[in-house]
Amino acid sequence: MSTILVFVEHQKNQIKRSSVELLQAAQKSGLKTCAVLFGTGVENLANSAAQNGAQEVHTFKSADFDQYNPEMFLAAMSDLLEKIKPSIVLSSASSLGKDLFPRLAARFQSGVASDCTELKIENGKVTAKKPLYSGKCFAETSFENSPIQFVLMRANQLPVSAANPSATTSAIDHTINKPDLKTIIQNVVKGASEKLDLTEANVIVSGGRGLKEAGNFKLLNDLADVLGATVGASRAVVDAGWVSHGMQVGQTGKTVAPTLYIAVGLSGAIQHLAGMSGSKVIVAINNDPQAPIFQKATYGIVGDLFEVVPKLTEEFKKVLNK
Ligand SMILES: Cc1cc2nc3c(=O)[nH]c(=O)nc-3n(C[C@H](O)[C@H](O)[C@H](O)COP(=O)(O)OP(=O)(O)OC[C@H]3O[C@@H](n4cnc5c(N)ncnc54)[C@H](O)[C@@H]3O)c2cc1C
The missing domain is CATH 3.40.50.620 (HUPs)
Structure with missing residues (x-):
């Protein structure tokens, strides 16, 4: 056989x-x-x-x-x-x-x-x-x-x-005779996050330029903590230095395929979609009803993320008893 x-x-x-x-x-x-x-x-x-x-x-x-x-x-x-x-x-x-x-x-x-x-x-x-x-x-x-x-x-x-x-x-x-190594890994510096890597995560909350500044990623971290999610980002905010490149989803970032992808304040550029369109359920939160992300979304919330995200976090806390 x-x-x-x-x-x-x-x-x-x-x-x-x-x-x-x-x-x-x-x-x-x-x-x-x-x-x-x-x-x-x-x-x-x-x-x-x-x-x-x-x-x-x-x-x-x-x-x-x-x-x-x-x-x-x-x-x-x-x-x-x-x-x-x-x-x-x-x-x-x-x-x-x-x-x-x-x-x-x-x-x-x-x-x-x-x-x-x-x-x-x-x-x-x-x-x-x-x-x-x-x-x-x-x-x-x-x-x-x-x-x-x-x-x-x-x-x-x-x-x-x-x-x-x-x-x-x-x-x-099994054991092997150790080859004459041309490269030796001396040190591996781990990221601070204890969360699952984006490529493994079942739930992802991802943020874009609509968050306005780096500090506002706290809103996404709070939501992610309640959902047991990993936080991702668009390239625009990675390039702006708000978050690390390891969090970037898309053509030049990571390809992800979670059960649930919540896209917050990101437009849904083709290069971003390339990395996340394999997600099973996509929820988009954006204040522009014409944003391209809504064409890919399973559920869309047209609204100001600064109002919607804290409310979602509160509601999920109640439902999930957190
Ligand atoms: C070769 C190449 C490779 C690329 N690779 C990638 C990649 O891997 N990943 C990637 O993401 N991009 C990639 N890009 C960049 C991509 O083209 C977009 O520029 C980028 O994805 C846009 O990021 P964004 O959606 O955060 O920003 P924007 O396009 O600026 O979108 C911000 C969104 O936030 C919404 N918004 C604003 N305020 C609020 C609010 N208060 N409430 C709710 N919504 C709000 C706006 O309506 C808007 O839709 C690449 C580009 C090129 C040329």
Whole structure:
């Protein structure tokens, strides 16, 4: 039977939702589903991987893998692929995935379908859909003459159902001979936020130039705290220095696909829409009824954000008992 391998990313001793999506999709393919995890303590996540569909869990639990180093990960993944010979490898289209898998695909003379939003696996063959030209059209991608089909999926695109609590497995651990590294990561400076990264977030509250000044992002932070949301922004306010570039949504920022995207005081320029039009429900708050964001919005509130947002925060507090 062919094998499908899922590259599992994790955070705070939990498998990320984006990887759970991939494990469950892999299981549904009917192929033998394997998972691979990196870093100290990952053996404790083996059961969680099994509960979401992995029949075999591989780990590289050396501390050398606690931080991403492309050369280390490339060496480890190359070894593993030689051993288990998967026909399909799935990963999230995270920055790590986008860095590692093209390197790996080149080594295995294979192709990569990156940034995919739909995935179909039939008789071991992948067909994946991906947006092109900032979402103006879609391409259906399949593989020819590619020994391994590497597919990088955007987060929040595939359904997740309840895990099977009774599944268990023990991890098969691997080690590698450390390659002569050309680059060494000396220090990783983490952002101050404890919130989920925009690309992983299920709810996003995003602000634009309508907020008038940096300090007014407090209104969005208050709303986001009540909703358990992550705060995003348009490029206009990033360029103005109000918030960091890590918060930018759009063509030259992050691509997000939450269940709920609340766009506050942003016009909905095509470059912004390119990054968020995959959101399931879009709520726009803008005082200009002609603002283009309303054409994309599921629900629109025409009004002054300085009145609407505090009221929403108050109402959500009551409903959610916060
Ligand atoms: C190559 C390129 C790449 C780009 N990449 C990106 C990108 O990745 N992401 C991105 O966002 N942009 C990007 N842009 C910029 C983009 O074209 C827009 O300029 C930008 O998105 C506008 O930001 P904004 O909506 O915050 O500001 P504006 O367009 O100025 O919109 C502000 C909105 O706030 C509303 N408003 C004002 N006051 C209130 C109030 N009191 N209450 C309610 N509403 C109010 C206004 O009606 C208006 O619609 C890119 C541009 C280029 C050329």
